[in-house]
Amino acid sequence: xxxxxxxxxxxxxxxxxxxxxxxxxxxxxxxxxxxxxxxxxxxxxxxxxxxxxxxxxxxxxxxxxxxxxxxxxxxxxxxxxxxxxxxxxxxxxxxxxxxxxxxxxxxxxxxxxxxxxxxxxxxxxxxxxxxxxxxxxxxxxxxxxxxxxxxxxxxxxxxxxxxxxxxxxxxxxxxxxxxxxxxxxxxxxxxxxxxxxxxxxxxxxxxxxxxxxxxxxxxxxxxxxxxxxxxxxxxxxxxxxxxxxxxxxxxxxxxxxxxxxxxxxxxxxxxxxxxxxxxxxxxxxxxxxxxxxxxxxxxxxxxxxxxxxxx
Amino acid sequence: xxxxxxxxxxxxxxxxxxxxxxxxxxxxxxxxxxxxxxxxxxxxxxxxxxxxxxxxxxxxxxxxxxxxxxxxxxxxxxxxxxxxxxxxxxxxxxxxxxxxxxxxxxxxxxxxxxxxxxxxxxxxxxxxxxxxxxxxxxxxxxxxxxxxxxxxxxxxxxxxxxxxxxxxxxxxxxxxxxxxxxxxxxxxxxxxxxxxxxxxxxxxxxxxxxxxxxxxxxxxxxxxxxxxxxxxxxxxxxxxxxxxxxxxxxxxxxxxxxxxxxxxxxxxxxxxxxxxxxxxxxxxxxxxxxxxxxxxxxxxxxxxxxxxxxxxxxxxxxxxxxxxxxxxxxxxxxxxxxxxxxxxxxxxxxxxxxxxxxxxxxxxxxxxxxxxxxxxxxxxxxxxxxxxxxxxxxxxxxxxxxxxxxxxxxx
Numbered sequence: 001x002x003x004x005x006x007x008x009x010x011x012x013x014x015x016x017x018x019x020x021x022x023x024x025x026x027x028x029x030x031x032x033x034x035x036x037x038x039x040x041x042x043x044x045x046x047x048x049x050x051x052x053x054x055x056x057x058x059x060x061x062x063x064x065x066x067x068x069x070x071x072x073x074x075x076x077x078x079x080x081x082x083x084x085x086x087x088x089x090x091x092x093x094x095x096x097x098x099x100x101x102x103x104x105x106x107x108x109x110x111x112x113x114x115x116x117x118x119x120x121x122x123x124x125x126x127x128x129x130x131x132x133x134x135x136x137x138x139x140x141x142x143x144x145x146x147x148x149x150x151x152x153x154x155x156x157x158x159x160x161x162x163x164x165x166x167x168x169x170x171x172x173x174x175x176x177x178x179x180x181x182x183x184x185x186x187x188x189x190x191x192x193x194x195x196x197x198x199x200x201x202x203x204x205x206x207x208x209x210x211x212x213x214x215x216x217x218x219x220x221x222x223x224x225x226x227x228x229x230x231x232x233x234x235x236x237x238x239x240x241x242x243x244x245x246x247x248x249x250x251x252x253x254x255x256x257x258x259x260x261x262x263x264x265x266x267x268x269x270x271x272x273x274x275x276x277x278x279x280x281x282x283x284x285x286x287x288x289x290x291x292x293x294x295x296x297x298x299x300x301x302x303x304x305x306x307x308x309x310x311x
Numbered sequence: 312x313x314x315x316x317x318x319x320x321x322x323x324x325x326x327x328x329x330x331x332x333x334x335x336x337x338x339x340x341x342x343x344x345x346x347x348x349x350x351x352x353x354x355x356x357x358x359x360x361x362x363x364x365x366x367x368x369x370x371x372x373x374x375x376x377x378x379x380x381x382x383x384x385x386x387x388x389x390x391x392x393x394x395x396x397x398x399x400x401x402x403x404x405x406x407x408x409x410x411x412x413x414x415x416x417x418x419x420x421x422x423x424x425x426x427x428x429x430x431x432x433x434x435x436x437x438x439x440x441x442x443x444x445x446x447x448x449x450x451x452x453x454x455x456x457x458x459x460x461x462x463x464x465x466x467x468x469x470x471x472x473x474x475x476x477x478x479x480x481x482x483x484x485x486x487x488x489x490x491x492x493x494x495x496x497x498x499x500x501x502x503x504x505x506x507x508x509x510x511x512x513x514x515x516x517x518x519x520x521x522x523x524x525x526x527x528x529x530x531x532x533x534x535x536x537x538x539x540x541x542x543x544x545x546x547x548x549x550x551x552x553x554x555x556x557x558x559x560x561x562x563x564x565x566x567x568x569x570x571x572x573x574x575x576x577x578x579x580x581x582x583x584x585x586x587x588x589x590x591x592x593x594x595x596x597x598x599x600x601x602x603x604x605x606x607x608x609x610x611x612x613x614x615x616x617x618x619x620x621x622x623x624x625x626x627x628x629x630x631x632x633x634x635x636x637x638x639x640x641x642x643x644x645x646x647x648x649x650x651x652x653x654x655x656x657x658x659x660x661x662x663x664x665x666x667x668x669x670x671x672x673x674x675x676x677x678x679x680x681x682x683x684x685x686x687x688x689x690x691x692x693x694x695x696x697x698x699x700x701x702x703x704x705x706x707x708x709x710x711x712x713x714x715x716x717x718x719x720x721x722x
Contacts, residue, residue, distance in 0.1 A: 089714055143411070150587070155596040176580035259522050259581040259717035273414050274524035274709040 057289060064283045080283040089261075094287065096261035100178060100253075101246040104185045108193045108242055109235075111186060116197035117223075120204075138191035142184075146255035149184055150175055180256035181263065185246050193238050200234025201227065233302055240299035244292045264288045360418055363405040363434055370403040373648040377439040378409040378416035379635065380585060382609055386669050395655050402648050416440045423640040424448050433640045436649040441478035442638040443550045444701050449477065455641040461650045464657035467675035474698050475550070478636030481656040482605075482665045483672030485624075485632025485696050486531040489592060489602040493619040503627040504539045510599075511571045517598040519576035519591055522717070524709040526585035527633075532601035533712055534699045535630045536564040543628045545697035553703035561707060565715035572716060581717060592616065601630060608670030631697040634674055672696070 064080045084090050115134050119127060137145070152158045154175040163171050174180040204227055212222050250265035257263060262270070264284060272281035366372035377384050387406040395404060409416045416438060423433035424447075442454045454477035459466045465479065472480040488507075490500055494517075501507035511518045521529030538545055540563035547557060572579040576597050582588045585606055591597045593616050602622075610616040624630070637656070639649045655661060662673040663680050677685050699705075 088720055089718060092720055150590070154594075155591065156594040173577075176577055176582065255583055255587075258719075259579070259583075260713060260719050262713075269413060270524060270709065270713065273417055274706070276703070276706040277710075 060282050061286050064279070064286050067279070080279060081287075083280070084283050084287060090267075090284065092261045093264060093267045096178070097247060097264045097288075098291075100181050100185075100263060101243055103182050104189070104246045105239060105242050107182060107186045108189055108238070112190060112193040112197055112238075115190075115194050116201055117227075119194070119198050120201035134194045135191045137187055137189075142188055142251040143255070145188060146184060146252050149180070149187070149256060153180070153183065175256060176258050178258065181249075181253045184252035184256045185249055188252060189242050189245065193242060196234050196238045196241075197231070200231050204230050233306060236302045237299060240295050240302070243295045244299075247292055247295075248288060360412060360422065361407045361409065363407055366403040370401060371645050371648055373402050373404045373436045373645060373652050374434055375404060375406045375437045375439065375637075375652065376409055376416060376419045376435055377406060379439060380410070380606065381408075382606065382669055383439075383635070384408045386664075390664055390668055391656065391661055394660070395652060398655070399651055402651070404652060417445065420445050420448050420453070423642065424451055424453050427451070427453055427640070427642045430642070432644050433642050435640055436643045436645050437637045437639055437652060439635060439637055441475045441636045441701070443475050443478065444705075446551070446702060453640055453642075455639040455643070455646070455649075457637075457639060457650065457653055462654045462657065464654050464675070467657065467659075467679060469674065469676050471696060471698075472634045472674045474634070475636055478638050479653055479657075480634030480636050480674040481653070482669070482674060483632060483634045483696065484603050484605045484670075485672070486528050486535075486601050486630040487604050487607065487622045487624050488599060488630075489589075489607045489616070489620055489622055490599040491592065491595070491617070491619055492621045493617075494598045497621065500623050502625065504535060504625055507625075508567065508571055511574050514598065515574045516576055516578075518571070518574070518600070519580075519582060519588060519597050520601050521584055521588040522581045523712050524705075525583045526588060528585045528588060528601045528603050528606075529581065530705070530708070531631045531699065533564070533568065533708055534697075535601075535625070535628070536568050537561060537708065538628055538631075538697070540564045540567060545628075545631065545699070548700050548704060550700040550702065553707060558704070558707045561711050562715070565711055568712070568716045579717065589616065592620065604632070604672070605670035612670075629695050629697060631699045632672070633696070633698055634672075 065076060065078065066074050067077050067079060068074055069077065112134075115130065119131055119134070122130075140148075150157070153173055155173045157173065157175075160171045160173065163169075174183055208226055209222055212226050217225070248265050249263060250269065253263040254266050254269075257266065264287075268281050268284045268288070271277050271284060361376075363372060363374040375387065377387065384406055392404045392406065396402060409419055412418055414421070419435055419438055420440070420442075423435050423438070425431075426433040442449055448454065456477055457465065457479045462479065468480060472483065474480075488500070499510075501510045507518075520532045523530040523533040537560075541547060541557060541560050547554075575581070576591060582591060585603060588600045589602060589606060589610055592600045592602070593610070604622070607616065607620070607622055611618065611620060637653055639646070639653070643649055657675060659675070659679050662675050663684065665671040665673055666680065666684055673680060
C-alpha cells in the first residue's frame with residue numbers, strides 16, 4: 001500500500017510543481033490596461049446575465065414576499081411560502097421532484113461511469129463506436145426523444161412486442177409512470193455525463209496507474225485508490241449540473257410522467273397557465289430556484305477551488 | 312509503457328466536454344430565474360416566443376397565431392393561405408404556432424397587451440383564441456370587435472356559434488366517444504354518462520381521457536362530468552366571472568370521476584394530450600376514449616386509427632364542443648389584412664374545406680354548403696353543441712381535477 005501512497009504523492013508533487021512554475025510578470029502600468037480590457041470584455045455578458053437572469057429573479061423573489069393584505073396595502077409577508085408548505089399537493093410534488101432527480105443522478109453515475117472507464121482505457125474501433133453511441137443523444141431534441149421512448153417502451157411498443165414474441169408476458173410500460181421520467185432523463189443526460197467523466201479520467205496519468213499496477217494493485221484497488229480520488233471534481237460537476245437540469249426538467253416529465261404527482265417544472269407551468277395562479281407559480285419557481293441554487297453553490301465552490309489551486 | 316492514445320480524439324473529447332459544460336451551464340442557469348413564465352426557463356427544448364418573419368418585398372404581412380394542434384396550423388399553411396394569397400396578392404400571411412411556447416397563446420396576448428401600452432407593433436393581426444378567455448386583456452381594451460361591416464361574411468355565421476363579443480368563430484368541433492368496434496359491439500356502447508361510468512368500472516383499463524388542461528378532448532369530458540352533477544344544464548355556465556356556487560358543486564364531479572380513477576388505463580395514468588390519447592386507442596391499449604370529432608375523423612381518413620374505430624355521442628347530453636375563434640388586437644398595424652383574412656375564412660369555399668379537410672363543423676349555416684356534404688356528415692353533427700365558457704371555470708376545473716381526481720394522495 002505504501003507504493004500506492006507514493007503514487008498519490010507523485011500527483012500532489014506535480015500539482016506543487018505546477019504552482020511553483022515561474023509566471024510571467026507584467027509591469028504595473030500594463031497590468032492596469034490589461035485589467036481594464038479584461039473587465040471591458042467580460043462586462044457585456046455579465047450585464048446581460050444581470051439584466052435577464054438576476055434582475056427578474058430578484059423581482060420574482062420580492063413579489064412573492066411583498067403582497068397585498070386585506071386592506072389593500074402592500075406589505076412584507078411569508079404567506080405565499082406558508083401556503084406552499086401547507087399544501088399537501090405542492091409538497092408531494094416537491095418531494096417527487098427531489099426523488100426523481102436523485103434517482104436520475106444516481107442512475108446516470110451507474111450507467112456512465114462504466115462507459116467512461118471503458119472509453120478511457122479501451123482503444124480501437126469498438127471504443128470509437130461506443131463513444132459515438134454514448135454521444136448520440138446529444139443530437140436528439142428532448143421532445144423527439146420523448147415520443148421515440150413512447151413508441152419504444154410504451155404500451156404495444158417495440159419492447160413489449162419483442163418480449164411477447166419470445167413468450168414473455170406481463171410487461172408493464174414505464175410510460176406515464178415515474179420510471180418513464182427517470183429513463184427519459186438518464187437517456188437525455190448520458191452524453192454530457194460521459195463527456196465530463198471521460199475528460200476527468202483522461203487527467204489521470206497512465207504512469208500513475210502503471211506504477212500502481214507494478215506494485216501489484218488490482219483493478220478495483222487502482223479504481224478506488226488512484227482513479228476515484230482524482231475524480232472528485234468531475235464527479236461533483238456532473239452531479240451538480242445533472243441535478244440542476246433534472247430538477248427543472250419540463251418536456252420529458254410532461255410527456256412521459258404521470259398526471260400526479262408532477263415534477264416542479266410541469267407543476268409550475270400548470271399553475272401559471274392552467275390554474276391562472278401567478279402568485280403560486282412564482283412561489284413554486286422561487287422554491288425551485290433556491291433548491292437549484294443550493295446545488296449550484298457546490299458547483300461554484302468546486303470551480304473556484306480549482307481556480308485557486310491553479311493560480 | 313502503454314501505447315499513447317491518439318491525441319486527436321483526446322483533444323476533441325476535452326474540447327467538446329468544455330463546450331458542453333458551457334452550454335449546460337448556460338441552460339442550467341436558466342431554471343434558476345423564476346420569471347413570469349417559469350416553464351420556458353425550465354425547458355431546454357422549449358422554443359422562445361415566436362416572432363414572424365418579415366413580409367416579402369412590396370407585401371403587407373398578416374401574422375396569424377394559433378395554439379391549435381398541427382392539423383389546424385398545417386391546414387392554414389397548406390390550404391387557406393395559398394388560396395388567400397392567390398386572391399389577395401398584396402398580402403404575405405404567416406401562420407405561427409404557439410405550441411411548445413410556455414404560456415402558449417397567452418404569451419402572444421400578453422405581448423400584444425404590452426405593445427399596446429407603449430404603442431408598439433404587436434406583430435399580430437389575428438390570434439386564434441376567444442378573447443373572453445383573457446379577461447384582463449378584454450378589460451384593458453385590447454380587442455377589436457369584428458362584425459358584418461368589416462367582415463361581410465360574418466352575416467352567415469350561425470347563432471349557436473355567436474357566443475363571444477370579440478371572438479369571431481370560424482370552425483367548430485365537438486368531443487365524441489371514439490371506440491374500437493372490434494372489441495365493443497355497437498349496441499353495447501354507453502348511451503348516457505351514467506352508462507359510461509358503469510362500463511368503465513366493468514372494463515378496467517379500457518378507458519382513458521387526456522388531462523383536462525393538456526387536451527380539449529379530456530377537458531370537455533371532465534366538463535361533461537361537471538354538467539352531469541349540476542343538472543345537465545350547460546346554460547348555467549356563462550362567460551365572465553365564475554359563479555362560486557357552481558364551482559362549489561364541482562366536488563360532486565370530482566367524486567364521480569374519482570370513482571373511475573383506478574379503472575382507467577394504467578390505474579389513472581392520464582395521457583398528456585389529445586394525440587397521446589388517440590395513440591392509446593390506435594395501438595389497442597384502450598377500447599374507448601373521448602376524442603375531438605375533427606381529430607378522430609382525420610385520423611380515420613389517414614389510417615392512423617384502424618377503420619374499426621367508430622364514433623358515438625351521449626344521447627342524454629352531448630359533450631361540449633366549441634368554435635375556434637379569431638381575435639384581433641386593436642393595435643394591429645394591418646387591420647384591413649386581418650379583416651380580409653377573417654372574411655376569407657368565413658367564405659363558403661373555406662367553410663367547405665373545414666368539413667372536408669379538417670373534419671370540423673362549419674361556422675356558417677350548413678345550407679350554404681353542398682348538399683352531398685350535408686348528407687354525408689349528418690351522423691356526426693348535432694345541433695346541440697354545449698358551449699363551455701372556459702376562463703375562470705377552466706382554472707377551477709383544472710385545479711380541482713389535479714387535486715381531487717388525479718392525485719396520488721388520499722383525502
